[in-house]
Amino acid sequence: MARRRGWGGNPPDSDEEATRRIVDTAVDLIGQTGSAINIADVAESLGVIRQTVYRYFPSVDALMRAAAIASVDGFLDRLTQHVRGIEDPVDAMTEGVVYTLAEVRRTPHLGILLTGTYSSLHPDGITSDEAQAFGVMMINRFDVDWERYGYDDASLRELVEFLLRTMQSFFVSPGSPPRSDDELRRYLRRWIGTAIIAQKDLPASF
Incomplete structure (x- = not known):
């Protein structure tokens, strides 16, 4: 499926795995930079386009909230x-x-x-x-x-x-x-x- 292309050559097996990997990446990036991030940062780190991340998280607020809970x-x-x-x-x-x-x-x-x-x-x-x-x-x-x-x-x-x-x-x-x-x-x-x-x-x- 088009939405699973990229991912550094290792696409997720399910939407649940995709969501987890996006959140984990957001948490890691925040830990590395010590500052807020954006959808483009996460997409680049995952090797996907921004629209892929937006498919799972419609806004930066939603992604940051998920990262916080995690x-x-x-x-x-x-x-x-x-x-x-x-x-x-x-x-x-x-x-x-x-x-x-x-x-x-x-x-x-x-x-x-x-x-x-x-x-x-x-x-x-x-x-x-x-x-x-x-x-x-x-x-x-x-x-x-x-x-x-x-x-x-x-x-x-x-x-x-x-x-x-x-x-x-x-x-x-x-x-x-x-x-x-x-x-x-x-x-x-x-x-x-x-x-x-x-x-x-x-x-x-x-």
Whole structure:
């Protein structure tokens, strides 16, 4: 079939394999360049024309989102290792946010799950189901006894939304000059930390 020509002389056996190879190539290219890519980059690397990639992914947003999802497990494993043993919720969330912001700068495809689009920051992306689910997976990897600090599933999801909105503000405007990691830690502990521990003292009906 015409759509399976190219591929460096090794065409895929199925549409599923073609999709996987396109996504894997996008992830690899982002890892090599440390920056966003486009359909032409992926097509050239695969030895196919752009229309072949567009057949499986109708837009750059769709491809970058697929690359982000494919990278989530690896990111979460690295995050888990980074925060391992931190039981205090403020310290854990502070380290989680600082680490995530640094990872997104290095691997833009992860930012897709947090901002909702590749080409520009989408105002609704930060509250999308994908972003919320990603955030919940993040904090569930922490060694924090959330119930001990007054959190149930609903309040944890609200905490995730609050922190995602905070991270989005740093994506949009990191500051001039941007804070160093240590400066960012102090800022987050002072202002976000207060909000995190306040949950324990709130009345059940609040």
